[in-house]
Amino acid sequence: MFLFAPRLLNLEITDNEQWQSPDPKILTPLGDLRKLDLSENHLQSLDLISEANLTKLERLILTNNELKIIDEHVFDSLPSLKYLDLSGNLFVCNCSNAGFIQWVLSNKQVYVARAFQYRCAYPLSHQGELLLSFNVRSCWESEGLICFVTSSFLVLVTLLSSFVYHFLRWQLVYGYFLFRARLYDRKKRREGSTHVYDAFVSYNVHDEDPVT
Secondary structure, eight states: OOTTOTTOOEEEOOSOGGGSSOOTTTTTTOTTOOEEEOTTSOOOOOHHHHHSOOTTOOEEEOTTSOOOOOOGGGGGGOTTOOEEEOTTOOEEOSGGGHHHHHHHHHOSSOEETTGGGOBEEESGGGTTSBGGGSOTHHHHHHHHHHHHHHHHHHHHHHHHHHHIIIIIHHHHHHHHHHHHHHHHHHHHHHTTOOOOOOOOOOOOTTTSOOOO
């Protein structure tokens, strides 16, 4: 579509149903673009932004779309970006947007228009609340707890495996062969074998010298 407009500086496409799921590479030819307005297009992801080579883009307007989760790493591909407007999107207020919230609060280069007015659409328990009021610290604490539990479990399994190997391995081997012997005996009984064994001899070559 834009193959023959590589020097285009400003692009505004709004309220266009065909842009609901556009080709992620549709903006690739527009390397000189300075301003991009894709408002009211029912966009659900920023793939077309991350895939495009918009290194000179300064203003990005994506108001009134259906963006729920914003990957803050998308903006790493926009080194010249100075103005961003995401008003009117359907933000999810959970840990999926924690990185974006942190980026909005900490970045010094990009002015995020009306960021403190962005409101949550999901989940219903947070509907209407301010996006930037979401407690992202709880996300880091949850991740830390998961890492602690996982690492503790792995350490415990390692210690238990080491203990079993060094102190109980021969008992386990003995139990294994004893179990097999009992299964074999039951099988013979079902087959009607006339041989009856009243003794089971177990010998471990590691205990004493062989008997000759």
